[in-house]
Amino acid sequence: MTTNSSKYNITVIGAPGVGKSAITLRLLYQEFVDDYEPTKLDSYQTMMDYQGQDVDVQITDTAGQEDYASVRDTFLRSGEGFLCVFSLTDSDSYSHIEELYNQVKLAKSMEPPQLPFLIVGNKSDLESSRQTKTEDAQRFAESLGVKYMETSAKNNENVTEAFQFLIGMLVESRSAETAPIESNTGKKKKKKNGGIKRFLCGLA
Amino acid sequence: MFIEACRKWRAHTLLNRDSLFTHYNTFSYSSSLSAIEEEENEEEPESDSENLDISCPVDSVSCDPGYQYRLQNQEDVCQEPDTNIQSVLSSLQSRRGAVHTAVVIADPKDKFKMPFFSKRKNDRKWSKTELNSVLSESSNDRVHPLSDLMMSHWSELMEDRPHLDSVEYKHRDALWGLFRAELVYLIEQLKIIRDVFQGTLKMAKDNGMLSDVDENLLFPNVNKLYKVSNAFSLDLYKMFKEGNASDESVVQALQEFSKKFHHPYQRYCLNYTRAAKYLKTLKKERSDFREYEKLCMEDSRCKKRQLSDLLICPMQHLMRYVILLQDIQKHVPEHGRDDLRETIETIQESLRSLESKLATLQNFQRLQELDNILIWPKIDSVDKSIVIPEELKETISEDQSTLCSDGRHILHAGALVLLENPKSTETYCFLFNDMLLITRTNSTIRKRYNNKLEQLVSPGFPSSGDVFDTSGGLYDPDQRYIVYKQPIALDETRVHDISSSPGGCKNCFSVTTYNRLKCCTGLYTFNAVSAENKRQWIEKLLRTSEEFRMSNPATPINRRPRLDSMHINNGDSISLNSGNSSFNDQCSETPTVRGGSTKKPAHTQSFTKSNSILHKIPKRCRSAS
Numbered sequence: 001m002t003t004n005s006s007k008y009n010i011t012v013i014g015a016p017g018v019g020k021s022a023i024t025l026r027l028l029y030q031e032f033v034d035d036y037e038p039t040k041l042d043s044y045q046t047m048m049d050y051q052g053q054d055v056d057v058q059i060t061d062t063a064g065q066e067d068y069a070s071v072r073d074t075f076l077r078s079g080e081g082f083l084c085v086f087s088l089t090d091s092d093s094y095s096h097i098e099e100l101y102n103q104v105k106l107a108k109s110m111e112p113p114q115l116p117f118l119i120v121g122n123k124s125d126l127e128s129s130r131q132t133k134t135e136d137a138q139r140f141a142e143s144l145g146v147k148y149m150e151t152s153a154k155n156n157e158n159v160t161e162a163f164q165f166l167i168g169m170l171v172e173s174r175s176a177e178t179a180p181i182e183s184n185t186g187k188k189k190k191k192k193n194g195g196i197k198r199f200l201c202g203l204a
Numbered sequence: 205m206f207i208e209a210c211r212k213w214r215a216h217t218l219l220n221r222d223s224l225f226t227h228y229n230t231f232s233y234s235s236s237l238s239a240i241e242e243e244e245n246e247e248e249p250e251s252d253s254e255n256l257d258i259s260c261p262v263d264s265v266s267c268d269p270g271y272q273y274r275l276q277n278q279e280d281v282c283q284e285p286d287t288n289i290q291s292v293l294s295s296l297q298s299r300r301g302a303v304h305t306a307v308v309i310a311d312p313k314d315k316f317k318m319p320f321f322s323k324r325k326n327d328r329k330w331s332k333t334e335l336n337s338v339l340s341e342s343s344n345d346r347v348h349p350l351s352d353l354m355m356s357h358w359s360e361l362m363e364d365r366p367h368l369d370s371v372e373y374k375h376r377d378a379l380w381g382l383f384r385a386e387l388v389y390l391i392e393q394l395k396i397i398r399d400v401f402q403g404t405l406k407m408a409k410d411n412g413m414l415s416d417v418d419e420n421l422l423f424p425n426v427n428k429l430y431k432v433s434n435a436f437s438l439d440l441y442k443m444f445k446e447g448n449a450s451d452e453s454v455v456q457a458l459q460e461f462s463k464k465f466h467h468p469y470q471r472y473c474l475n476y477t478r479a480a481k482y483l484k485t486l487k488k489e490r491s492d493f494r495e496y497e498k499l500c501m502e503d504s505r506c507k508k509r510q511l512s513d514l515l516i517c518p519m520q521h522l523m524r525y526v527i528l529l530q531d532i533q534k535h536v537p538e539h540g541r542d543d544l545r546e547t548i549e550t551i552q553e554s555l556r557s558l559e560s561k562l563a564t565l566q567n568f569q570r571l572q573e574l575d576n577i578l579i580w581p582k583i584d585s586v587d588k589s590i591v592i593p594e595e596l597k598e599t600i601s602e603d604q605s606t607l608c609s610d611g612r613h614i615l616h617a618g619a620l621v622l623l624e625n626p627k628s629t630e631t632y633c634f635l636f637n638d639m640l641l642i643t644r645t646n647s648t649i650r651k652r653y654n655n656k657l658e659q660l661v662s663p664g665f666p667s668s669g670d671v672f673d674t675s676g677g678l679y680d681p682d683q684r685y686i687v688y689k690q691p692i693a694l695d696e697t698r699v700h701d702i703s704s705s706p707g708g709c710k711n712c713f714s715v716t717t718y719n720r721l722k723c724c725t726g727l728y729t730f731n732a733v734s735a736e737n738k739r740q741w742i743e744k745l746l747r748t749s750e751e752f753r754m755s756n757p758a759t760p761i762n763r764r765p766r767l768d769s770m771h772i773n774n775g776d777s778i779s780l781n782s783g784n785s786s787f788n789d790q791c792s793e794t795p796t797v798r799g800g801s802t803k804k805p806a807h808t809q810s811f812t813k814s815n816s817i818l819h820k821i822p823k824r825c826r827s828a829s
Contacts (some may be wrong), residue, residue, distance in 0.1 A: 007508055039386055042520040045507060056508055064523040068555060070562035071523060074477060079515050 007056040008170045011079030012165065013100055015093035016066045018085045022153035024061045027163055030156065045190055048160075057167065069103070076107035081116035081166040088121045088150065091131040111138045112145035116169035119144075120162050125152040139198040237436050257790060289728040307532060343529070348391045355386060357647060358444050379454060382528045383440040385521070391432045392507075393517040395498040397426050400503050404496065421482050424475035428468045429518050430797040436461040454532070462550045465522075470558055473519050474565060483512055524556075525551050567613045574614065580644065580684045586690065612636050616744045621731040622688075623712070628731070631688055636746055637699035638752055640715065641684035642728070692717050692726070694749040699742055702729065711738040715745065 007042065012162045028044055045060045062077065065072050076082075082104050086093040097119060105111055121132060133149045134150060139150035151158040358380040400422045408414045439457035448452075486493040497511055529548045529630060568701055584590045592600055616635040621628050622642065634641040692715065702712040711734060717726040732738035 005509075009513070041388055042517065042524050043513075044814075045509075058509070058513060060520065062520075062523075064527045068523070068559040069518070070559050070566055071555075073472075073566065074473075074519065075560070078480065078512065122317065183274075 006064045007058060007059045008167055008174075009060065009078075009080040010083055010166055010170075011060045011075060011081070012083045012085060013062050013072070013076075014066075014085035015087075015090070016063075018087040018090065018093045018165040019153050020085050021061050021063045021153060023083070023120070023122060023159055024059050024161075026153040026156055026159045027059070030160075037049055049170060050164060050168055052151075053172070055167060057163070059084075059163075074161065076090070076104050077109075079104075079148065081170045083118055083120055083162060083166060085120045085122050086132070087122050087123050088132050091124050094132045094137070095120075097140075099164055101146075102182045113126060114173060114174060115146075116166055117146045118162060118166050118169075120152060120158075121148070121150045124150040124157060125155045138183060348395060349388055350437060353441070354387050354391065358383075371535060371537075375532070378528075378532040378535050379440075381446070381531060383444065385524065385528055386437045386440065388431060389517065389521045390430070390437055393514055393521070394426065394430045394433060396505055396509070397423065397511070397514050397517075398430055400500050400506055401497075402426060402501050402513070408496060413494060414490075415489075417493065418482070421475075421484075424479055424517075424560040425468055425470050425762065426472075426518075429472055432461070432464050432468055435464070455547065458544070458547045462547050462554075465551075469518065469522050469552070470561065473522065473558055474561060476515065476519055477569075478567070479515055480512060483515065491781055493638055523555065525581070526555070540574045568608065570614060571607045571612065577684050578607065578641075581687060586687075607636075612638055615748060616741070618737070618741070619733070620741070623729040623731055629688070631730075632685055633730075634685075635741075635748060636692055637748055638695070640694065640745070641687065642692070643656055644688045645685055689728070690730075691724075694745075694752045696720070697745075697749055699745045699749070701738075701742055711735055713738055713742050744809050791800065 014020050014025055024044060042061065044061070046057050046059065047054050048057050048076075049055075060075065062072065065075065068081055081108055084097060084100055086097050088094075101117065101119075104117060105115065108115060119137070121134075121137050124130075137150075138148050149158055149162050149165070151162055153159060219241060332784065350498055358376050405417065405419055405422070407413060409417075409419070436457065440462060443453045443457060487497065490751070501510065526548060527552070529544065533541060533544050533548065537748045584592055614634060614636055619635065620631055620633050622631045629644065631642050632645055634643065696718040698716050698718075700714040700716065702714055711732040713732070714727060716724055718727075719725045729743070734740055
């Protein structure tokens with residue numbers, strides 16, 4: 001059991017063209033130059049360092065699924081951690097975030113801080129055509145109770161950090177899961193009390 | 205117990221090569237003749253000859269000595285399952301040379317070369333069936349013959365590299381991308397599911413273990429997907445191999461593929477949810493199944509992936525085709541694009557149909573689940589004053605309402621307080637696209653019905669909640685909901701924002717219902733938990749009833765009265781429409797904007813007015829009746 005529980009799944013979601021694949025590939029092929037485009041695959045496995053420990057990470061790139069909500073739903077349900085990407089140069093992709101966030105929340109029946117979810121504003125290198133202000137995105141993320149980061153897949157800024165942050169959340173949530181069963185039942189009760197409220201918040 | 209037995213089995217097979225061969229042999233024969241493939245035969249007459257080739261190798265002897273040799277030496281190949289394909293092939297090739305010296309074998313540029321390509325360029329059809337049969341056998345080998353290509357580059361395949369301009373080079377790069385993605389998918393994913401997981405399960409079943417695990421449920425048509433993908437990779441490989449990566453052959457391979465992929469993938473994806481749920485249940489409830497998975501995962505080919513990680517791969521890969529093809533399209537010369545575009549459209553069409561089927565399926569499952577936890581009371585318990593004549597009692601009790609109706613889907617749900625005399629009731633309301641359902645939750649009733657439900661559900665069969673966990677947070681699948689009022693059809697309802705409510709409650713809104721004779725038949729006033737919650741409800745109710753009316757053009761008798769009495773709500777529906785167009789924006793905006801949108805002071809008066817009018821209507825109705 002220990003071997004499979006040390007494997008973490010990160011699903012990269014976001015509107016079309018925000019750089020989901022670019023971020024994923026950048027993480028995997030750090031050493032490659034800009035104009036090299038490695039073959040795109042569906043999912044990747046890699047080892048990442050988390051607090052001095054090697055962890056197995058499977059990254060699922062959802063590129064190509066943007067227009068298919070029900071298909072996406074299936075993927076979200078099998079995902080664990082979610083890297084939600086938008087493009088800083090495309091405000092449409094930014095407005096898409098809340099919808100995605102709600103879909104993830106419903107699919108997983110989880111909410112932050114338990115839900116490993118990170119909002120990432122990509123293409124921070126294109127400062128001149130930026131359409132979303134850092135402060136706005138930051139405030140918005142806070143209102144959802146999640147963290148926000150800005151990355152540049154092109155310049156390889158913050159990419160590893162973003163994934164590492166999610167790994168951290170996953171590691172924590174998993175260690176909480178394996179905690180004694182007693183606390184688990186307590187959690188369930190609590191969940192039921194807050195249930196209606198949770199449902200109401202979850203609907204949009 | 206189980207794990208030990210399986211390990212024993214493995215050790216046994218590895219030691220006893222004959223038995224391994226027999227096993228693989230039975231695998232290839234039994235599986236190729238299984239129902240799935242028979243079904244395939246109906247679809248493609250071509251594979252008929254393929255099966256024939258396997259079962260009657262004698263026929264092919266006269267045609268191709270190499271092929272015959274390959275069949276005869278299947279044993280040799282199978283006896284060395286762990287040696288890499290190259291050494292197996294070189295041994296095969298050296299012996300082949302003895303039988304049929306004319307065959308060109310060693311090519312230093314190739315990491316691995318299919319023996320038949322170089323020989324049979326002209327006779328395409330024959331060589332294809334031949335290849336298929338070889339591949340369908342070799343698929344049961346431990347290493348896929350094309351697996352070495354996963355890490356190589358197309359230029360390594362070309363015998364004499366002609367000078368290519370950068371456009372052509374990039375075109376081939378993109379094509380290779382498609383090919384490599386297909387190979388990785390085929391070998392690293394499909395083959396693992398099929399050989400490691402499905403194979404081990406078959407093995408276990410043969411030995412009387414896990415015999416009640418439904419293989420077809422767990423691995424929906426994986427075999428068929430493997431075949432489709434295998435044929436496609438082979439076509440692509442052939443294209444590179446023959447150095448003729450022209451648009452024509454690409455398009456041909458793609459068209460061949462796009463003809464075949466639709467049905468198997470639709471079937472797989474539609475069954476995926478069920479498979480995933482079944483897997484989850486098995487893992488939760490069966491210790492021997494966990495052991496089985498653990499055993500599978502010890503296989504080095506598995507790379508620590510769990511079955512759940514692998515089962516979703518086909519769906520994921522399917523969604524990728526469009527992107528990969530678009531990559532190719534970018535580099536295709538102008539004149540060749542139309543065919544490619546056609547193929548992309550075929551795939552997109554298939555994806556769209558899959559999406560809508562999935563949506564329907566998910567919706568149906570959700571409704572079914574909800575239907576299971578809804579309790580419809582008899583009419584006399586809703587309205588105590590009703591008298592049911594003895595002879596009608598049976599008919600009435602048979603009228604079981606069911607939610608699962610065509611095109612119905614759930615849109616919204618949540619707790620609301622229904623203001624009533626003498627005391628208000630806490631309700632849980634469900635908004636569907638055609639009706640509003642007011643229910644009550646009751647913990648004592650819940651217990652009773654839970655017991656009843658447990659009796660109803662046959663033992664061993666997973667209860668509906670386990671199979672379809674589709675609530676999506678809209679309701680609690682463990683809760684029971686009792687229908688409190690008769691469902692409210694949305695075609696004849698109006699929604700009113702009540703800003704100054706009776707009883708000093710904040711966040712109130714009312715729903716009035718009318719029958720076909722424009723009589724007001726009901727008035728429900730709800731109290732929402734927050735202003736935001738109220739806004740959501742009103743917005744959704746208005747939008748839904750509007751959409752419902754649009755999709756169900758009313759009969760003239762309905763139309764007329766609504767139009768002339770609309771003026772009261774006109775302001776509301778207009779403001780909704782304007783809000784509607786910017787609905788997406790609203791969602792992403794900060795709550796301050798939302799607060800602003802709920803303020804409708806201008807309507808306050810008209811609502812009170814409308815209420816006073818409405819209160820009169822029921823009286824008139826009553827006197828009329």
